[in-house]
Amino acid sequence: MFSSLRRRAAVMLLGLALPVALAACSAPGGDQGDSNKTDGPIKIALVDAQSGQLSSLGAWELKGARLAIDEWNAAGGINGRQIELGVFDDQGDPTVGTNLARKIASEGYIAMIGTAESAVTIAMAPILRESKIPNITSGQSPGLVAVKSPFLFLNGPTSVTYDETLAKYIVDTKGLKNIAMITNNGGYGKGEHDAFTKSLQARGVKPIEDQVVTADQKDFSAALTTIRQKNPQVIFIGAEEVQSGLIVKQARDLGITVPFAGAAPQGTPVFADTAGTANVEGTIVSSPYLSNEVSEASKKFAAAYKAKFNEDAEMHGAKAYDGTQILLNALKTSNVATGQALADAIRATKYAGLLGDFAFDDTGVGIFATRIGTIQGGKLVAAG
Amino acid sequence: MKLRVAGIGVLAVLAWLLPYQLDSYLIHVANVVILFAILAIGLGLVMGIAGQINLAQIALFGVASYATAILTTRAGFGFWTAAALAMLIVAAIGLLIGTPALRMQSHYLGIVTLGLALALTNWVTNAHIAGGAEGITGIPAPTLPGIDLRNDYFFYYLELIVFALALAFGLFVVRTPLGRKMRAMRDDSLAAGAVGVEVPQLRMTAFFLASIYGGVAGVLYAGLIRYVAPETFSIANMFLLLAMVIIGGRQSLVGCVVGAVALSLLREVLVDYPTYAQVAYGTIVVLTVVFAPTGLAGLPVRARGLLQRLGWLRRDTGAPPKLGDFRPYDEVERPAEQVILRIDDVSMHFRGLKALQEVTMEITSGEIRGVVGPNGSGKTTLFNVVSGLYRPTSGRVWLGERDLTAARPHTLARAGVARTFQNLRLFPLLTVRENLLVALDQTSVLGSWRYALWQPGVWRHDRALRRQADELLDRFGLTAFADAAPGELPYGTQRRVEIARAMARHPRLLLLDEPAAGLNGEEVRQLSEIVRSIRSTGVTVVLIEHNMGLVMSLCERVTVFASGRVIADGTPAEVARAPQVVEAYLGDSAMSEDVPVATATEATR
Numbered sequence A: 001m002f003s004s005l006r007r008r009a010a011v012m013l014l015g016l017a018l019p020v021a022l023a024a025c026s027a028p029g030g031d032q033g034d035s036n037k038t039d040g041p042i043k044i045a046l047v048d049a050q051s052g053q054l055s056s057l058g059a060w061e062l063k064g065a066r067l068a069i070d071e072w073n074a075a076g077g078i079n080g081r082q083i084e085l086g087v088f089d090d091q092g093d094p095t096v097g098t099n100l101a102r103k104i105a106s107e108g109y110i111a112m113i114g115t116a117e118s119a120v121t122i123a124m125a126p127i128l129r130e131s132k133i134p135n136i137t138s139g140q141s142p143g144l145v146a147v148k149s150p151f152l153f154l155n156g157p158t159s160v161t162y163d164e165t166l167a168k169y170i171v172d173t174k175g176l177k178n179i180a181m182i183t184n185n186g187g188y189g190k191g192e193h194d195a196f197t198k199s200l201q202a203r204g205v206k207p208i209e210d211q212v213v214t215a216d217q218k219d220f221s222a223a224l225t226t227i228r229q230k231n232p233q234v235i236f237i238g239a240e241e242v243q244s245g246l247i248v249k250q251a252r253d254l255g256i257t258v259p260f261a262g263a264a265p266q267g268t269p270v271f272a273d274t275a276g277t278a279n280v281e282g283t284i285v286s287s288p289y290l291s292n293e294v295s296e297a298s299k300k301f302a303a304a305y306k307a308k309f310n311e312d313a314e315m316h317g318a319k320a321y322d323g324t325q326i327l328l329n330a331l332k333t334s335n336v337a338t339g340q341a342l343a344d345a346i347r348a349t350k351y352a353g354l355l356g357d358f359a360f361d362d363t364g365v366g367i368f369a370t371r372i373g374t375i376q377g378g379k380l381v382a383a384g
Numbered sequence B: 001m002k003l004r005v006a007g008i009g010v011l012a013v014l015a016w017l018l019p020y021q022l023d024s025y026l027i028h029v030a031n032v033v034i035l036f037a038i039l040a041i042g043l044g045l046v047m048g049i050a051g052q053i054n055l056a057q058i059a060l061f062g063v064a065s066y067a068t069a070i071l072t073t074r075a076g077f078g079f080w081t082a083a084a085l086a087m088l089i090v091a092a093i094g095l096l097i098g099t100p101a102l103r104m105q106s107h108y109l110g111i112v113t114l115g116l117a118l119a120l121t122n123w124v125t126n127a128h129i130a131g132g133a134e135g136i137t138g139i140p141a142p143t144l145p146g147i148d149l150r151n152d153y154f155f156y157y158l159e160l161i162v163f164a165l166a167l168a169f170g171l172f173v174v175r176t177p178l179g180r181k182m183r184a185m186r187d188d189s190l191a192a193g194a195v196g197v198e199v200p201q202l203r204m205t206a207f208f209l210a211s212i213y214g215g216v217a218g219v220l221y222a223g224l225i226r227y228v229a230p231e232t233f234s235i236a237n238m239f240l241l242l243a244m245v246i247i248g249g250r251q252s253l254v255g256c257v258v259g260a261v262a263l264s265l266l267r268e269v270l271v272d273y274p275t276y277a278q279v280a281y282g283t284i285v286v287l288t289v290v291f292a293p294t295g296l297a298g299l300p301v302r303a304r305g306l307l308q309r310l311g312w313l314r315r316d317t318g319a320p321p322k323l324g325d326f327r328p329y330d331e332v333e334r335p336a337e338q339v340i341l342r343i344d345d346v347s348m349h350f351r352g353l354k355a356l357q358e359v360t361m362e363i364t365s366g367e368i369r370g371v372v373g374p375n376g377s378g379k380t381t382l383f384n385v386v387s388g389l390y391r392p393t394s395g396r397v398w399l400g401e402r403d404l405t406a407a408r409p410h411t412l413a414r415a416g417v418a419r420t421f422q423n424l425r426l427f428p429l430l431t432v433r434e435n436l437l438v439a440l441d442q443t444s445v446l447g448s449w450r451y452a453l454w455q456p457g458v459w460r461h462d463r464a465l466r467r468q469a470d471e472l473l474d475r476f477g478l479t480a481f482a483d484a485a486p487g488e489l490p491y492g493t494q495r496r497v498e499i500a501r502a503m504a505r506h507p508r509l510l511l512l513d514e515p516a517a518g519l520n521g522e523e524v525r526q527l528s529e530i531v532r533s534i535r536s537t538g539v540t541v542v543l544i545e546h547n548m549g550l551v552m553s554l555c556e557r558v559t560v561f562a563s564g565r566v567i568a569d570g571t572p573a574e575v576a577r578a579p580q581v582v583e584a585y586l587g588d589s590a591m592s593e594d595v596p597v598a599t600a601t602e603a604t605r
Helices: A001-023 A056-072 A093-107 A119-131 A142-146 A159-173 A187-202 A221-229 A240-254 A271-276 A295-308 A315-331 A339-348 B002-022 B024-051 B057-073 B081-103 B106-124 B153-177 B177-185 B191-192 B201-225 B233-247 B255-271 B274-292 B297-311 B379-386 B409-414 B434-440 B443-454 B453-477 B491-503 B521-536 B548-554 B574-576 B579-584
Strands: A042-048 A082-087 A111-113 A135-139 A150-152 A177-186 A209-213 A234-236 A260-262 A284-287 A351-352 A357-361 A373-375 A379-382 B337-348 B353-362 B367-371 B394-399 B417-419 B507-512 B540-544 B558-563 B567-571
Touching: A042 A093, A042 B394, A056 A082, A056 A295, A056 A315, A056 B274, A056 B353, A093 A119, A093 B024, A111 A295, A111 A315, A119 A135, A119 A142, A119 A150, A135 A315, A142 A150, A142 A187, A142 A234, A142 A351, A142 B191, A159 A187, A159 A260, A159 A284, A159 A373, A177 A187, A177 A221, A187 A209, A209 A221, A209 B255, A221 A240, A234 A240, A240 A260, A240 A271, A240 B540, A260 A271, A271 A357, A295 A315, A315 A339, A351 B191, A373 B579, B002 B153, B024 B153, B024 B177, B024 B201, B024 B255, B057 B081, B057 B106, B057 B201, B057 B233, B057 B507, B081 B106, B081 B201, B106 B233, B153 B177, B153 B201, B153 B255, B153 B443, B153 B453, B177 B201, B177 B434, B177 B443, B191 B409, B233 B255, B233 B274, B233 B297, B255 B274, B337 B379, B337 B540, B353 B379, B353 B540, B353 B567, B367 B379, B367 B434, B367 B548, B379 B507, B379 B540, B409 B417, B417 B491, B434 B453, B434 B491, B443 B453, B453 B491, B491 B507, B491 B521, B521 B540, B521 B548, B548 B574, B558 B574, B558 B579, B567 B574, B567 B579, B574 B579
Parallel strands: A042 A082, A042 A111, A111 A135, A135 A150, A177 A209, A177 A234, A234 A260, A260 A284, B367 B540, B367 B558, B417 B507, B507 B540
Antiparallel strands: A284 A373, A351 A357, A373 A379, B337 B353, B337 B394, B558 B567
């Protein structure tokens, strides 16, 4: 009696479930997030590391983007619609990035700012391309160009530009040929290593020492001692801010007095603070944004940044600010288009930004020059 | 039973309908959850079922994903060809990671496997072919005729089917001879060896199985994400996986799945608070280990126990089951007398301690031999040498015409030596019936290929074993206890279970180590009846015993040990009169019945 009742209940449950199954038999998931709404806020996603080792980068990016969006919102938004910034944390992990790419697609975001980590952006690119979501990244790896996604744009030059300018200055202008390298094996360090080696090769110069450390290494005495024995005239660093600072500090402790050279990270306050102001004197930096004082626009940006966040602006914030401005301009000119139309609008945008004049080519790169600066008296100043 | 079938049916229907309720992000989350569930089943098999600590499971997962990625993007293979090759690679690496298990166990094994996993992650981060820190993009999506697997929704159904098969296969393994042997090995690898389980091969099989599950999950991962990077296979994820298995309940595969689903969903909730996520996982693991050591899967049993203690739930108040009578074996003609066991000048030294010194004795087929002597005189050491647990310092052991001096316990068990242990070594987490089933299975681990190719054969073999077990339970009067855990039984009953388990091997030589210790008078009488009946089937019996009444009445010959040497050998009457024997027992009223029953210390173990 009891068991037959149970069986009947099970059959009834199955009977209830069946019509549901048949009704929706074609394919599940028809209700994709509809991004073609014409009212309500414009949803833009910012994906960056808000936790973990790369979180300082993510924090700068967020501030730059936030500043740009707040300015537009204060001026009435676009077509009377406010702009909403959704912040997502990728933890610097590419796989988390692929999850987030799907998440922003399903939640109806029409464009994405970030990430600052090339590996994460490369991982996300295929999914964003499939979902037709334009993405303006702060990464600079040549690998970003190799992805060949029409939806991927860079808010700065690639490592190739940074290191070509740097090599040109060191070898051609200064005539230094005895160059040692120390890079890490992370995504950024590997990109720097390959780009700089290639630029040297084009000039017929071979580095006299090429040391590769791991991305989470803290003690570089072995690598630096080897470099010291070779007596280089200049040492190239391809590593993120904090690690670069540690390398310089330990090199000075070992009695290495020659200057260091590198790309954007070596121009940041974090680098100088980690290494010690006296130790970074003379460092050669290749950067599209040498300081907050280079132009009227950068002074204005730095003042607004200081007023809003109570700290000094630096390059990553400026890059994110530029990228966000380009996106918002494209949204305005295209009447808040989405997908392919928005990507086309971004590509067509000419923008005079903090880093220079942007004009995008087919690869998604909009700026092809950096400037050389040296640290003198604790300040990064343009090299003569 | 019907309830269970209906429950599985409802779950299957719900799982089938789930995608209709999820948006495109949540379906992706569901896909990742299923992958972790498959991984957790693999880890549950090797850790929970076989008791081998494997901290390389996530590395195996990584090997399979990377192999698929490299073979598709660099070598240009199709997805499924690459997947098949990846499975071969991961199986080979699984066996490699398993080899340390042949030499070491427990936390040592954990550290070694962890080291191998770290080495692999490090290689991947640095190797050019693996793309370094940037990983590998552009893995082609798998294709099936008529289905676009780039769609996460269709991929869900592929994963669901693979998952159902993986779980069903895992449960099939656990409930059939292979899984039973693994559980026996986990509970007590010494005793498992003594009943013929080939422990080394079985450990490798466990690692092999785990690598297959890791491989399946890894291949599916490559097809789902179509991107691989070193972070995914980090140690943090290994510990997340470990937490899933511990929280779900190691010893239950369904528990592992529940743990994987629960923790994956928790991870999804905590994804915006990464600072606290690791702390939260840690807290949950600690709480589980303290308050629910058997995990979520063990909660129903523990809850019932608690309710019974509180008096909210009625206990089973039927009369406690009674030990049945032993049903004697049919007698067979006594075989021609020949030497079945020859111990030739055997010495066994433990550093300075000479546990056995130049011991020589011969045992004739069909006899019942008593081995007596004061505590610490080397009797149990002798048994351990004969059953292969110790390798003697010098001398040889012959079984019939075969020299089996350095043989492994399982080889000796297969050659016809069975034994019981002084301190009882039943498999505590197996039922009485399963204890016997482990011993009854005479097949080799190498025959496990049938699990992959011919499951009905395995099933039929299992049915046959169960029939034999029922017959054996009935003969030893244990039918009423068949489904009880050994630890719940009275001591005397456990002793009988151990003898039944030894007899399940159909041995030629049975070694009983103090079978009467802890038994009452009636139980001792039953024991001597059992031993006589066993002998009547042609089995030779050697027993160590302190109960002299039993020795005198049962044994035809008695060998007396003192300080690792044989000091007397002969009929009970001869031995009792020998002056050196009287002296050995220090003038005690030596060979009388009130020689103190041995306290259970095994000085020489």
